[in-house]
Amino acid sequence: MSELLVVRDLETQFKVRAGRLHAVNGVSFNLRQGEMLGVVGESGCGKSVTMMSLIRLLPPSASITNGTVMLEGLDLVKANKEQINAVRGSKIAMIFQDPMTSLNPFLKIGIQLSEGLMYHRKMGKKEAYERCAQYLDLVGISNSRQRLEEYPHQLSGGMRQRVMIAMALVCEPKIIIADEPTTALDVTIQAQIVELVKELRDKLDASIIWITHDLSLLAGMVDRILVMYAGCIVEEACLRDLYKDPRHPYTIGLLESIPRIKDHENRRLKSIPGQPPNLLEKPTSCLFASRCTFKTKRCEREVPSLASVPGDVEGSSHRIACWVDTRGRQ
Amino acid sequence: MGRYVLNRILRWIPSVFFILLVVYALVFFGAGDPIKLIFLKAPGDVAYDEARIEAIREAAGLNRPFLIQFGDYMLHIMRGDFGNSLVSGRSVNEMIKAAVPVTFSLGLAAIAIIAVIGTILGAIAALNQNTWIDNLIVGFAQFTWGIPVFVAGPLIIVFLVLVLKMDVPFGWAGFFSPKIIVPLIVMGLNPMAIIIRQARAGVLEVLSEDYIRTARSKGLPTKTLVIRHILRPVLTPVVSQTGLLVIGALNNSILIEKVFGLPGLGWLTENAITRSDYPVILAIVFIFSFVVMTSNLLVDISYPLLDPRAASKKKGED
Amino acid sequence: MVIETKKKAIDEEKQYSLFRDAMHRLMANRLALLGLIVVFLVILIAIIGPFITPYDFLSQDLNYRNKPPSIQHWFGTDDLGRDVLSRVIYGARTAVIVAFSVTILSYLIGIVLGSLAGYLGGKVDSFVVWLIDVFMSIPSLLLVIVINVSIKPVLVNWMDAKFLETHNQFFRNTTWVDFAIVFGSLALIKWPKAARIIRGQILSIKNKNYVLAAQAIGVPTSKIIRRYIIPNSIGPFIVSISSTLGEAMVLESSFSFLGVGVKPPIPSWGNMISDGLRVWQVYPHILAAPAIVLAIVTISFSFLGDGLNDALNPRQWK
Numbered sequence: 001m002s003e004l005l006v007v008r009d010l011e012t013q014f015k016v017r018a019g020r021l022h023a024v025n026g027v028s029f030n031l032r033q034g035e036m037l038g039v040v041g042e043s044g045c046g047k048s049v050t051m052m053s054l055i056r057l058l059p060p061s062a063s064i065t066n067g068t069v070m071l072e073g074l075d076l077v078k079a080n081k082e083q084i085n086a087v088r089g090s091k092i093a094m095i096f097q098d099p100m101t102s103l104n105p106f107l108k109i110g111i112q113l114s115e116g117l118m119y120h121r122k123m124g125k126k127e128a129y130e131r132c133a134q135y136l137d138l139v140g141i142s143n144s145r146q147r148l149e150e151y152p153h154q155l156s157g158g159m160r161q162r163v164m165i166a167m168a169l170v171c172e173p174k175i176i177i178a179d180e181p182t183t184a185l186d187v188t189i190q191a192q193i194v195e196l197v198k199e200l201r202d203k204l205d206a207s208i209i210w211i212t213h214d215l216s217l218l219a220g221m222v223d224r225i226l227v228m229y230a231g232c233i234v235e236e237a238c239l240r241d242l243y244k245d246p247r248h249p250y251t252i253g254l255l256e257s258i259p260r261i262k263d264h265e266n267r268r269l270k271s272i273p274g275q276p277p278n279l280l281e282k283p284t285s286c287l288f289a290s291r292c293t294f295k296t297k298r299c300e301r302e303v304p305s306l307a308s309v310p311g312d313v314e315g316s317s318h319r320i321a322c323w324v325d326t327r328g329r330q
Numbered sequence: 331m332g333r334y335v336l337n338r339i340l341r342w343i344p345s346v347f348f349i350l351l352v353v354y355a356l357v358f359f360g361a362g363d364p365i366k367l368i369f370l371k372a373p374g375d376v377a378y379d380e381a382r383i384e385a386i387r388e389a390a391g392l393n394r395p396f397l398i399q400f401g402d403y404m405l406h407i408m409r410g411d412f413g414n415s416l417v418s419g420r421s422v423n424e425m426i427k428a429a430v431p432v433t434f435s436l437g438l439a440a441i442a443i444i445a446v447i448g449t450i451l452g453a454i455a456a457l458n459q460n461t462w463i464d465n466l467i468v469g470f471a472q473f474t475w476g477i478p479v480f481v482a483g484p485l486i487i488v489f490l491v492l493v494l495k496m497d498v499p500f501g502w503a504g505f506f507s508p509k510i511i512v513p514l515i516v517m518g519l520n521p522m523a524i525i526i527r528q529a530r531a532g533v534l535e536v537l538s539e540d541y542i543r544t545a546r547s548k549g550l551p552t553k554t555l556v557i558r559h560i561l562r563p564v565l566t567p568v569v570s571q572t573g574l575l576v577i578g579a580l581n582n583s584i585l586i587e588k589v590f591g592l593p594g595l596g597w598l599t600e601n602a603i604t605r606s607d608y609p610v611i612l613a614i615v616f617i618f619s620f621v622v623m624t625s626n627l628l629v630d631i632s633y634p635l636l637d638p639r640a641a642s643k644k645k646g647e648d
Numbered sequence: 649m650v651i652e653t654k655k656k657a658i659d660e661e662k663q664y665s666l667f668r669d670a671m672h673r674l675m676a677n678r679l680a681l682l683g684l685i686v687v688f689l690v691i692l693i694a695i696i697g698p699f700i701t702p703y704d705f706l707s708q709d710l711n712y713r714n715k716p717p718s719i720q721h722w723f724g725t726d727d728l729g730r731d732v733l734s735r736v737i738y739g740a741r742t743a744v745i746v747a748f749s750v751t752i753l754s755y756l757i758g759i760v761l762g763s764l765a766g767y768l769g770g771k772v773d774s775f776v777v778w779l780i781d782v783f784m785s786i787p788s789l790l791l792v793i794v795i796n797v798s799i800k801p802v803l804v805n806w807m808d809a810k811f812l813e814t815h816n817q818f819f820r821n822t823t824w825v826d827f828a829i830v831f832g833s834l835a836l837i838k839w840p841k842a843a844r845i846i847r848g849q850i851l852s853i854k855n856k857n858y859v860l861a862a863q864a865i866g867v868p869t870s871k872i873i874r875r876y877i878i879p880n881s882i883g884p885f886i887v888s889i890s891s892t893l894g895e896a897m898v899l900e901s902s903f904s905f906l907g908v909g910v911k912p913p914i915p916s917w918g919n920m921i922s923d924g925l926r927v928w929q930v931y932p933h934i935l936a937a938p939a940i941v942l943a944i945v946t947i948s949f950s951f952l953g954d955g956l957n958d959a960l961n962p963r964q965w966k
Contacts, residue, residue, distance in 0.1 A: 104563075
């Protein structure tokens, strides 16, 4: 299992009226072949922007100001238009959050599903439609051939999301980025989609990046988790380590704030005090410091970098960006 | 779908009827006596023989009640007979038959050309938003939208003739003669600005939609993206805007035909006004209303064809 | 997401009221600024016009007919020896008076009908919408023509009769009738637009969540109108008023051009252009002066209107 994607020091900024918004501040991580990576963080922490920066899917006001994204020997940050287009949809595919608006209402499902296939794999229409029908079956949509001739508004939200998933799969990409694919759906449909993805994961050879703000969703699904805050990765660990031994104060706060069924009736819901920071300036200190119960002087002066947790073997897979050793202090 | 069309047509008939009724009434009750007008040229003239005038009126059926006269007129129209000109005595049908091709060919050509060119320019502007291309196109649109045809027309004529020393582009030499180029351009200026603006706004709006982001994420080439994903949603507002252009084109035809000396419906209208030729006026009102209503109808029908979501709603109505 | 952080950051930094923000944006738009200046100039000239004209716009000097521009006559003279510059200046007055009166009149009608439709909804709304549709289907030129042909003679006859009755000089002057008809018909053409805007605003705001929320906590209706509806409608309102002003000006000159608006000897840029069309090949200045001035003014309105629209209805974060 080799490193498929290597991201180093990625920085993305938005031009806004009040100046520049530093949405992604030095993100580095690897993605292995066949691995499923969860990315979790609150709204506005930059998780979507980070992943969309991988394929440079940004609005005109945004630009990648630093960093490299290496995929199969090509730096996606510096690639030209043709190269990036060859990667999009074909090597890296995306599934978006809102299925109601992410499909073009003016085009039939068949066209939207097959166009990537016809362009990237140079398939003829008949062959492409065959393949699309197969994938519709795979994601659990009945009457697949008929569906190809229908329009998006004729399908329910859950079905549309399945179509989106099929659309991402159809070119058999190496990496699939799912940006909060279940957030806009009912809980029951959410469960179905999660089950579907788990099934597919076993069948496909692709790596999956699953972005969500709901930490509890990732349990039982992903291999590793990245916790993001204010445009940085604050903790990186395999699933077990994150839930059993969280080290970063933010992760600890997140886990504590999840309401549990076994909770005492009168127990107040725990939340993390304070507000997310203003991202108009480049960070010069730990951005979580103002809300952190463990903060020290150093936290307010230096930006912590991602490093192995204290007490672990050097080069281990559990890393945090923190100056404080939170063991035993919880 | 058929029922939808039928429904629309059924609503169209009373509207045309209503307009005709109002105009006929205005002319009937307002302007006064066509016979008197023939004989009496200035206010304050006294009819030299009241009795004679009365006799003529009686013979022409002008003393019958309003509704009967109106009904009679409608019957004639349905048979396609618009009566005779008060001034020349010629059949109004003939006059109109001669004039219609001029106005319609010019108008239709102008609208068709503008719709296509305008949409393309608007799309180009939107896709290059805030660059010099965008500013140029938008500035051009603002400029041409401002100038009325009867100002642009003469100014262009003056420029062409006095400065470029070309021939005066006056008169009608058939649709396929070069003389039509200048009137065509002048006619197209205002509407083009509107279409450019509409297309640009439409494309900008579509660009910010999620489904465009999805399409981009699939790595499709720009050409496919623009033509398949962006232009199709924009067609709906552009087509409906084009429909609205028809009214403006009719208005402008009256002005342009005066400026360029083209013997079309507009020119007919102007003549009819100055000489109070009511049958001609009424016939022209009817034709204009008919054209406007028909184009509205066509635009309405086009919605379900262009927008799949509307198509389902219509089927639901059935 | 990122947008919420963005917004919060900006809110914390500065408090922009809608007005100050809009003014900022408007001032930054050079074309719109240019338009604004020209429009102000025109209004100014309209007010002080008769005091600065070198000659009276009516006075004829038959020794000086059709003279090209010179030191004594900056724009030359027309075929009755009248100073063209003075007539152009007075034309500004005509244009402004008509434009403002028509706008006010049509907005009065529009506000009443639009509000009734918006507030009461149901049958009243359907009726008003139908009325708006019918009016908008009538080519404006046609409407004015028909009114001119039908109602004007009635009014003139009435005035004549009154004059014979009372010997009051007032009834001798038919220019009042001309103006009244021009105002009336233009208002009839423009009111649907005003009504539509008002109705649209009321409807969209009535259903906005923040209004429903305010009602839910018991805010009285008058306060809702004052605090929510009016500030949110002002933007589109201002834009549509400015564009109506410009359009009314164009309409007036079109009608005067055709001879159904303001008639000579009262100068309107429209009828001056029409006069100029007859002799432009020999005396181009008679055509060029009013045409160029009208072109500049209408283009300025166009720029100003667009600038106001961008300033008050921002859609894109730059």
